[in-house]
Amino acid sequence: MKILHLDTTHPFLEEELKKLGFTNHFDFDSPKSVIEKKIFNYFGIIIRSRITIDQKFIESCKNLKFIARIGSGVENIDVKYAQKKQIQIISTPEGNSNAVGEHSLGLLLSLLNNINSSNTEISDGVWEREYNRGNELKNKTVGLIGYGHTGKSFAKKLKGFNVKTIYYDIKNVKGNKNANPVSLKFLKENSDVISLHTSITKESNGMINNSFINSCKKPFWLINTARGSCVKTNDLVDGLKNGKILGAGLDVLEYEKKSFEKLSSDISEKANFQYLINSKHVILTPHIAGWTHESKIKLVKVALKKIKKLISKK
Numbered sequence: 001m002k003i004l005h006l007d008t009t010h011p012f013l014e015e016e017l018k019k020l021g022f023t024n025h026f027d028f029d030s031p032k033s034v035i036e037k038k039i040f041n042y043f044g045i046i047i048r049s050r051i052t053i054d055q056k057f058i059e060s061c062k063n064l065k066f067i068a069r070i071g072s073g074v075e076n077i078d079v080k081y082a083q084k085k086q087i088q089i090i091s092t093p094e095g096n097s098n099a100v101g102e103h104s105l106g107l108l109l110s111l112l113n114n115i116n117s118s119n120t121e122i123s124d125g126v127w128e129r130e131y132n133r134g135n136e137l138k139n140k141t142v143g144l145i146g147y148g149h150t151g152k153s154f155a156k157k158l159k160g161f162n163v164k165t166i167y168y169d170i171k172n173v174k175g176n177k178n179a180n181p182v183s184l185k186f187l188k189e190n191s192d193v194i195s196l197h198t199s200i201t202k203e204s205n206g207m208i209n210n211s212f213i214n215s216c217k218k219p220f221w222l223i224n225t226a227r228g229s230c231v232k233t234n235d236l237v238d239g240l241k242n243g244k245i246l247g248a249g250l251d252v253l254e255y256e257k258k259s260f261e262k263l264s265s266d267i268s269e270k271a272n273f274q275y276l277i278n279s280k281h282v283i284l285t286p287h288i289a290g291w292t293h294e295s296k297i298k299l300v301k302v303a304l305k306k307i308k309k310l311i312s313k314k
Helices: 011-019 032-041 055-060 079-084 095-110 116-125 149-161 184-190 210-214 235-244 269-278 293-312
Strands: 002-003 023-026 044-047 067-069 089-091 141-145 164-168 193-196 220-224 245-250 281-282
Touching: 002 032, 011 293, 032 055, 032 210, 055 079, 067 149, 067 293, 079 089, 089 293, 095 116, 095 149, 095 193, 095 220, 095 245, 095 281, 095 293, 141 149, 141 184, 149 164, 164 184, 235 245, 235 269, 269 281
Parallel strands: 002 023, 002 044, 044 067, 067 089, 141 164, 141 193, 193 220, 220 245, 245 281
Antiparallel strands: none
16 A cells, blocks of 8 residues: 655654554655546545645545645635545644644743843843733733634643633634633623634634724734634734734734645745734744644654544554
8 A cells, every 4th residue: 555645754654654554655746737647546634735636636545545735724624625535634633733822822821921032132232121021921811713732722821821711713623621611702892812723614714804803992912823813914914003902922824825835935925924024912823823843743644643543443
C-alpha cells in the first residue's frame, strides 16, 4: 500500500508508516494537476495545506482510503464529498493544542503589559515607564469563541490567573472546571478579552467585523490564533483607532495565502496592514502558534494513531 506525502512532516511518521508495511512516496513540488493524474494509485495522502482537495481532485482518488491533515482545521478539504466517496478524513488538532494555548497566553500577557512594544522602544533608545504601565490579567473576564482542543488548552492555562473564563461554541460543547458556556450576546457584553479558537465556518468567516465590535459592551483585547479570515482587517483597524479594541495579538492574518506559508503579494489594503505593523497595541506572529518543535512530532503521532485504528478495521 502506497502513501503520498504532499507536505513535509516529522520523519517519525515516514519511519512508522514503513514499519506498518506502507511504501512512502513524496511530492512536495508538483502542481495539483500533476498530482491528480497519479493519485488513483495511492491508499492514503499526508497533507498540511499545500493544495486544496476539492471534488475534482477526489474524483481522481479511485483507491484512496484516507486523507490525513497534519494540523488543525480541514478547510482545504471537501470533507463531505470525501466521506461520500468513503474516504476517511484524519485531522490532528490534539497534536498542537498545547502549543496554541501557550502562544495565546504569551500574546495576551505581552499585550496587557506592553512587553513587545517597550522592548522595541528600548532598542530605539527610549526609556518610558508611565506610558508603558500595564494591566493585570487577574479578575478579567476572558471570552473564548470556540471550545475545542485549543480553546480548552487556553482555558486550562488561564485557570491559574484568577480570571473568569467563558466561552461560546456553536456545537453546544459542554463546559468544564476551566470555563463556562454562555451565549454570544453574553460573551460580547462581559468580556475584557476575546480569543478566537474556531475553525472556519459560515458563522466564523469574517465574524470579527464592525457589527461584532460595536456590539461589545466594553473595549476589549483581541487574540486570534485560529484563522486570519475570521477577522475583517479593515474593521479591526477601525476598532483599534476608535478605542473599541484595546489591542490585538494576531498569529494569523486575512492576507495569508491558503498554504499559510507566506503573505499574499497583492495585499489590497496595504495602509491597514501597515497600521497593524506600526501599532504599539498590535503584536503579529507568522502563523506559528501551533508550530513548536514539540508539536511537530505530536501532530504526526496523533495521525499515526488514527491511521493504525483505520487499518485495524480493514
